[in-house]
Amino acid sequence: MNNKDFLEKVSQKTNFETADVKELVNQLIDVILDDIASGDSINVQGFGTFEPREKARRKMFNPTTKSFIIIPPKTTLSYKMSPVLKERLNME
Amino acid sequence: MNEKLSFQHIAESLSQKSGVSKKVSEQFSKAFFDTIVDALYMGEEIIKIKGLGTFKLIDVESRESIDVNTGDRIVISGYKKVSFTPEDSVVEKLNSKKIDTETDAIIVAEPLETMVDEPAPVEEPASVEEPASVEEPVTVPIAESKEDSIAEETFIDAINAEEPQEIEKSTDEFAGIDFLISTPESIEDIRQQYEKAKSHLDQIVEEAKKANSEKVRLEKLLERLESNSIPENHTIVEETPTSEDSPVCDAPEAPVPAEHNIAISENESVSTAESANVNTENTNASTENTIVPEEIQKKNSVNSNKNKTKKWIVSVVFLLVAGIIFFFIYKTSTSIESVEKVSLAEQKIDVKNDSQPTKEKNIVNPKDSVKTNQQNENSNIVEDKAKEQKETKVENNEVAETKEPKIHIIQRGESLTKISQRYYGTKDSVNSIIRLNAFTDPNNVPIGAKVFLP
Numbered sequence: 001m002n003n004k005d006f007l008e009k010v011s012q013k014t015n016f017e018t019a020d021v022k023e024l025v026n027q028l029i030d031v032i033l034d035d036i037a038s039g040d041s042i043n044v045q046g047f048g049t050f051e052p053r054e055k056a057r058r059k060m061f062n063p064t065t066k067s068f069i070i071i072p073p074k075t076t077l078s079y080k081m082s083p084v085l086k087e088r089l090n091m092e
Numbered sequence: 093m094n095e096k097l098s099f100q101h102i103a104e105s106l107s108q109k110s111g112v113s114k115k116v117s118e119q120f121s122k123a124f125f126d127t128i129v130d131a132l133y134m135g136e137e138i139i140k141i142k143g144l145g146t147f148k149l150i151d152v153e154s155r156e157s158i159d160v161n162t163g164d165r166i167v168i169s170g171y172k173k174v175s176f177t178p179e180d181s182v183v184e185k186l187n188s189k190k191i192d193t194e195t196d197a198i199i200v201a202e203p204l205e206t207m208v209d210e211p212a213p214v215e216e217p218a219s220v221e222e223p224a225s226v227e228e229p230v231t232v233p234i235a236e237s238k239e240d241s242i243a244e245e246t247f248i249d250a251i252n253a254e255e256p257q258e259i260e261k262s263t264d265e266f267a268g269i270d271f272l273i274s275t276p277e278s279i280e281d282i283r284q285q286y287e288k289a290k291s292h293l294d295q296i297v298e299e300a301k302k303a304n305s306e307k308v309r310l311e312k313l314l315e316r317l318e319s320n321s322i323p324e325n326h327t328i329v330e331e332t333p334t335s336e337d338s339p340v341c342d343a344p345e346a347p348v349p350a351e352h353n354i355a356i357s358e359n360e361s362v363s364t365a366e367s368a369n370v371n372t373e374n375t376n377a378s379t380e381n382t383i384v385p386e387e388i389q390k391k392n393s394v395n396s397n398k399n400k401t402k403k404w405i406v407s408v409v410f411l412l413v414a415g416i417i418f419f420f421i422y423k424t425s426t427s428i429e430s431v432e433k434v435s436l437a438e439q440k441i442d443v444k445n446d447s448q449p450t451k452e453k454n455i456v457n458p459k460d461s462v463k464t465n466q467q468n469e470n471s472n473i474v475e476d477k478a479k480e481q482k483e484t485k486v487e488n489n490e491v492a493e494t495k496e497p498k499i500h501i502i503q504r505g506e507s508l509t510k511i512s513q514r515y516y517g518t519k520d521s522v523n524s525i526i527r528l529n530a531f532t533d534p535n536n537v538p539i540g541a542k543v544f545l546p
Contacts, residue, residue: 001131003142009131013123024110024120029143031105037186040095042102047125048174052186075186077145079176085129089149089172 036077048081099125132174145178498545502537515545 001009011021032050035042041051057073099121107117131139132149139147154170500511512521524546526534537543 001136001139003140006127006131006139006141009127010120010123013127014120016120024106024112024117025124025141026143027110028102028106028121028124029141031102031109032144033182033185035097035102035105040097042097042099044099044102044125047129074183076183077176077178077186079145079147079174081174085132086171086173088129088133089174 033077037075044082046082046084048079048085051078051080052076053078143179143181145176145182148175148177149173150175500543500545502539502541502543504539508534508537508543511543511545521546 007018007021007025010016010025011018014021016024032042036050036052039052041049043049052075055074055076058071060069060071061067062069100118103118103121104114106112106121107114110117112120128139128141128147132147135149137149141147150173152171152173155168157166157168158164159166498515500515502511508522508525509519512519512525515521525543528544528546531537
């Protein structure tokens with residue numbers, strides 16, 4: 001399912017125009033990312049948890065140049081599905 | 093900071109940002125997450141949301157594990173899980189915002205991290221280099237010595253293209269060197285062996301150069317002899333202008349001394365140098381004998397008819413030239429002729445002057461002496477090379493006529509059929525070779541084995 005299909009489905013559910021849905025989805029994502037960036041985690045019941053995850057700095061060996069590169073630390077977005085969703089997905 | 097925000101919080105902030113009512117934003121947010129869950133539930137494997145990332149439905153296979161409390165084996169049944177990969181833009185956004193907000197923290201953190209990390213790259217190259225430095229002295233000398241040996245072989249090959257036996261023996265020696273190299277015990281041993289091998293190689297190079305110069309000298313001698321022998325024939329031709337018989341006489345006379353020479357040369361291969369001198373004397377004598385009757389014939393013919401002489405001269409010279417050409421062709425096809433014998437004899441004299449040691453030593457297998465010590469080796473090498481130069485020329489005669497048992501040392505890539513082909517011209521004598529030598533396995537004769545030739 002790509003982004004277009006997803007927006008259509010959301011518009012079906014909400015009876016909004018897809019253009020409006022697109023706008024709202026972008027704003028929702030912005031809200032989520034702002035919260036994550038500030039270090040908070042977001043828990044949505046029945047869906048899962050979005051969490052900022054700190055990746056430590058690490059050394060990587062470049063085999064072609066045979067030198068070590070230090071990759072700086074970074075933060076990524078991690079998602080963990082909720083137990084409810086897991087149960088629902090594995091009902092069969 | 094580090095708070096657990098709920099769905100309601102998000103809906104609120106969405107309504108604030110977009111300006112829609114709180115109810116609508118709540119509905120919309122619910123619809124957003126429900127759509128994802130429904131899609132996953134409907135078996136949609138990949139859900140891409142632009143600006144956020146990709147949700148994937150993954151099947152986890154069932155696996156065996158051990159109950160930590162009881163120690164029993166249990167099966168964890170397979171299940172489906174949802175994985176999420178954030179978009180690159182998301183990660184960038186998160187990190188850029190983090191730098192904006194937490195610049196102080198990063199500045200404080202960096203010097204600490206460099207302090208921690210600096211010793212690590214120093215340790216690692218050292219640990220890498222140490223084993224390398226140990227290995228290098230082991231590998232390098234072997235490689236160099238092998239290169240030397242290869243260069244040596246090619247060098248000797250170039251020198252002795254005409255003399256295969258010499259190549260065989262030199263390769264034997266390199267087999268010995270390989271044996272030295274192939275049993276390394278420690279680095280010092282290898283170094284010593286390498287130095288030994290190198291000095292040995294240097295000696296071989298000197299020997300080869302000597303042999304080469306010797307060979308050049310011999311070739312010059314041969315040329316001189318041939319140039320001498322050809323004018324002799326021409327003088328004979330001009331001295332015998334009259335009789336048609338003279339070319340006919342000339343041709344049969346040549347083989348006669350040649351046969352004498354063969355008989356003598358057979359003895360020669362066993363006896364000393366003096367017989368060779370005798371041989372040359374005989375050949376000289378035989379050529380003198382050929383001249384004497386021709387001179388008599390010439391005198392008679394000149395007295396009898398002077399008018400026809402010029403015509404006769406033309407015809408006879410022509411016939412003689414034809415005869416000489418035929419004679420040389422005959423010489424090259426069969427190895428029984430006089431001129432080569434003369435040169436052979438000369439060669440033998442020359443060689444014997446250079447290296448006094450007898451041939452009987454050479455008949456003893458040279459490989460044994462190679463391994464005993466280097467001094468013996470050197471003397472043997474000289475002997476071998478001198479012998480080989482003789483043998484290669486005499487070989488054809490010996491094989492054809494003498495019945496002495498010969499020894500051949502098997503080289504890499506040789507087979508008994510090849511040896512048979514080489515020495516006897518046919519593959520049929522393989523069976524006789526096998527009978528004489530009583531091999532354990534005639535199809536797999538080891539390299540360096542001595543083969544007695546019937």
